[in-house]
Structure formats: C-alpha cells, structure tokens
Amino acid sequence: MAATPSAPGKAEMIDLTKLSAEQLLQIKQEFEQEMTNIQDSLSTLHGCKAKYAGSKEALETFHSDWENREILVPLTSSMYVPGRVKDLNNFVIDIGTGYYIEKDLDGSKDYFKRRVEYVQEQIEKIEKIHLQKTRFLNSVIGVLELKQAAAAKLQAQQQSQSAQNS
Amino acid sequence: MDKNSAALYKKMQTEVESYQNLQKSCVKMVKQRALLESQLNENKCVLDELNLLGPDNKVFKLCGPILVKQELEDSRQNVGKRIEYISKELKSSTDTLENMEKDMLKHREAVAKYQQQWQVAAAMK
Numbered sequence: 413m414a415a416t417p418s419a420p421g422k423a424e425m426i427d428l429t430k431l432s433a434e435q436l437l438q439i440k441q442e443f444e445q446e447m448t449n450i451q452d453s454l455s456t457l458h459g460c461k462a463k464y465a466g467s468k469e470a471l472e473t474f475h476s477d478w479e480n481r482e483i484l485v486p487l488t489s490s491m492y493v494p495g496r497v498k499d500l501n502n503f504v505i506d507i508g509t510g511y512y513i514e515k516d517l518d519g520s521k522d523y524f525k526r527r528v529e530y531v532q533e534q535i536e537k538i539e540k541i542h543l544q545k546t547r548f549l550n551s552v553i554g555v556l557e558l559k560q561a562a563a564a565k566l567q568a569q570q571q572s573q574s575a576q577n578s
Numbered sequence: 579m580d581k582n583s584a585a586l587y588k589k590m591q592t593e594v595e596s597y598q599n600l601q602k603s604c605v606k607m608v609k610q611r612a613l614l615e616s617q618l619n620e621n622k623c624v625l626d627e628l629n630l631l632g633p634d635n636k637v638f639k640l641c642g643p644i645l646v647k648q649e650l651e652d653s654r655q656n657v658g659k660r661i662e663y664i665s666k667e668l669k670s671s672t673d674t675l676e677n678m679e680k681d682m683l684k685h686r687e688a689v690a691k692y693q694q695q696w697q698v699a700a701a702m703k
Contacts, residue, residue: 514636
C-alpha cells in the first residue's frame with residue numbers, strides 16, 4: 413500500500429466536480445472499503461505492539477539476583493508447577509517464520525525495544541495515509557452532496573414549471 | 579423482442595458473466611498478494627535480526643513441536659532464498675493482476691457497447 417502523494421490528490425480534487433454522481437458514489441464506496449482495511453491493519457498493529465511491550469515488561473521484572481529463585485511455571489493458563497530459575501542470562505526469542513534465537517537479558521530487552529519502535533513507525537506511517545484518505549473521502553462526500561443538492565433543486569424547479577404550465 | 583436485440587442481449591450477458599468471473603478471481607489474487615506481502619515482510623524482519631547476531635548467538639528452527647539448532651550462516655542463506663522466492667511470486671502475481679484488470683476493463687467496455695446498441699435497437703422499434 414503506497415502512500416498517495418498529495419500532488420495527484422489535489423489534481424483529482426479539481427476533477428471531482430466534473431465527475432458524475434454515480435462515479436463519485438463509486439469512489440466513495442471504494443474509499444470506504446479501503447478505510448476499513450486500514451482500520452483493521454491499525455488495530456492489528458496496535459495488538460502487536462502491546463504484545464511486544466508486554467514481553468519487554470516481563471523481562472524488565474527479571475533481576476540478576478534471581479538465580480535459583482523458585483517460580484511457578486504455567487503448563488496451561490490455569491495450571492502451574494513449581495520450578496527454579498537456572499539460567500538467568502539466556503532467553504530464546506521467536507523472531508518469526510519458525511526461527512528462534514538465543515539472547516542474553518540485555519539483548520532480549522533491546523530486541524523488544526526495537527520491535528516496539530518498528531511497529532510504532534509502521535503505525536505512524538499508516539495513520540498518515542489514513543488521514544490523507546479521510547480528507548479525500550470528505551471532499552468526495554462534499555462534492556457528492558453539492559451535486560445531489562443541485563439535482564434536487566433542478567427537479568423542484570422542473571416540477572414547479574410543469575405545475576405552472578398545466 | 580426481435581432476433582437482433584435478443585442476440586445482442588445474449589452477447590451482453592456473456593460479457594457480464596465473464597466480467598463477474600474475472601472480478602472474483604481478481605479478489606482472490608489480491609488476497610493472495612496481501613499474504614505474500616506479509617510473508618515477505620516477516621522474512622525481511624527475520625533476516626534483519628539474523629544479520630544483527632554475532633557468532634556466539636545460537637539459532638533454532640521450529641520443526642513441528644521441537645526446536646532444532648541451526649548454523650547462523652545456513653539460516654541467513656535460507657531466509658535469503660525464501661525472500662528471493664517470495665519476491666518472484668509477488669512479481670508474477672502483480673503481473674497477473676495487471677493483466678486481469680486490463681481484461682476486466684475490456685469486458686466492461688464491451689458490456690457498455692452492447693448495452694448502447696441494444697438501447698438503440700430498442701428505440702428504433
């Protein structure tokens with residue numbers, strides 16, 4: 413999904429008034445569809461960011477004096493078995509497509525920090541596109557309403573004329 | 579309805595049908611392309627991460643339920659190959675999509691033409 417540059421957007425805005433009401437309606441529908449897609453991806457991205465941030469927070473709570481400390485390990489979300497922390501400085505991280513890497517505490521924290529930043533960047537990019545599309549959609553709706561109002565006026569005039577004639 | 583306009587109507591209908599079929603496969607292609615794009619992105623992220631690793635970092639690959647240790651260099655090459663493959667797939671699907679859109683436009687124009695002819699024929703009566 414490439415960002416629509418503002419220059420062609422302006423060119424299209426000039427053309428908007430020349431389009432017929434049907435064409436405008438079609439554009440409006442297409443844009444509304446696109447907006448829903450963008451909203452969906454935005455919410456997915458926010459979910460991803462929350463997950464990464466959660467993992468990072470979990471790592472922040474680890475202390476270096478936790479060696480041999482007793483913890484409860486979840487087997488399922490509602491069943492735990494007691495265990496001991498053996499190796500404090502090795503975490504295995506899922507980096508996607510089935511690959512896992514081993515990193516120390518700082519490296520893992522760094523990894524999640526970078527991930528959160530990356531996702532945030534993507535969110536900002538998409539929000540920009542979203543804003544542009546909203547503006548364009550609004551102008552389409554504005555022109556459409558103008559056209560509809562003009563058409564209604566014309567119809568009213570014709571009706572009153574035919575009423576006068578009869 | 580006389581013979582001429584009936585024939586026109588039939589032609590128009592076949593055009594509309596093929597247009598709708600194309601539209602359906604077009605939607606499918608778009609979905610497939612989105613999937614490829616997300617896979618490409620994920621693989622790129624993985625490669626970035628692998629490139630950041632030093633020789634003392636261990637890499638594992640998930641095979642079913644177990645993790646298998648991998649050589650860093652092997653993993654890099656593997657992911658690189660995958661990116662290459664997915665990029666090729668993406669390119670070919672973009673090409674097909676473009677062709678489809680062209681075909682769709684042709685059918686739409688044909689429908690409009692037949693519609694016009696049909697209306698003219700109807701008005702002549």
